[in-house]
Amino acid sequence: MTRIHASAVIDSKAELASDVEIGPYSVIGPNVKIGSGTKVASHTVIEGYTTIGKDNNFAHFASIGGVPQDMKYRGEPTQLIIGDRNTVREFTTIHTGTAQDEGITRIGSDNWIMSYVHIAHDCQVGNHTIFSSNAQIAGHVQVHDWAIMGGMSGVHQFVRIGQHVMLGGASVLVQDIPPFVIAAGDKAAPHGINAEGLKRRGFSSETISALRQAYKILYKDGFSFEDAKVEIKKMITANTADAATAEKLTEFHDFIAASTRGIIR
DSSP, rough: OEEEEEEOOOOOOOOOOOEEEETTOOEEOEEEEOOTTTOOTTTOOOOOOOESSOOOOTTTTOOEEOOOSSSTTTOOOEEEEEOOOEEEOOOOOOOOOTTTSSSEEEOSSOEEEEETTTEOTTOEEEOOOOOOOTEEOOOOOEOTTTTEEEEEEEEEOOOOOOOEEEETOOOEEEEETTEEEEEEBBBTTTEOHHHHHHHTHHHHHHHHHHHHHHHHHTSSOOOOOOHHHHHHHHHHHHTTSHHHHHHHHHHHHHHHHHHHOBBBB
């Protein structure tokens, strides 16, 4: 049975699974869909064209599906789509997309989003990420799987953050971070491979060693950006017998090759 506190305001057009819980004084808008097992604590607002999956937990005073903080927005029916098993803590804000992009902000599954986080319009967040308290990402930012955002970090619009990245606390990020890299500072600079995080996620010592070598080529060996891509491509060819290592090197290479904002240096 859906458990809705008597003081909550639920629009009659909202679609809630039968076991959704809504706490005191929370507000659910008419175009909201909420999946099974999701819990919404007190004083939270979920509005806009927002679709939420299963087993999510929203803490007190979160603001989900609000209109974009973009002066070009003219009321278009853009969306927010959230996956399963996410934790969203107090005073977090997540906004819908804009017509200047594909019109959808996406949050994947199994993410841990702490208090006072802001995820702006048109952002694309993967799975298993961690946003520490007060992490703020501007519009159109991509955060790939397993990335960690340090507390009070700020990210410029259109920046891409690769998988398994760790961005240090109070960092200012204005360019892309390749996968597997640690970055920190104002402005954020690279500080090696996220080796400890990769070990915890089951990466072999051979794969971590190869990624360290790729990092060295990109950042330490004096190659130009174009020449570094060529050298990393050679590494991929040399590691074809180790499928896992070749795959991760390919992800590293392809990410930097696709960068339009430039890579942190």
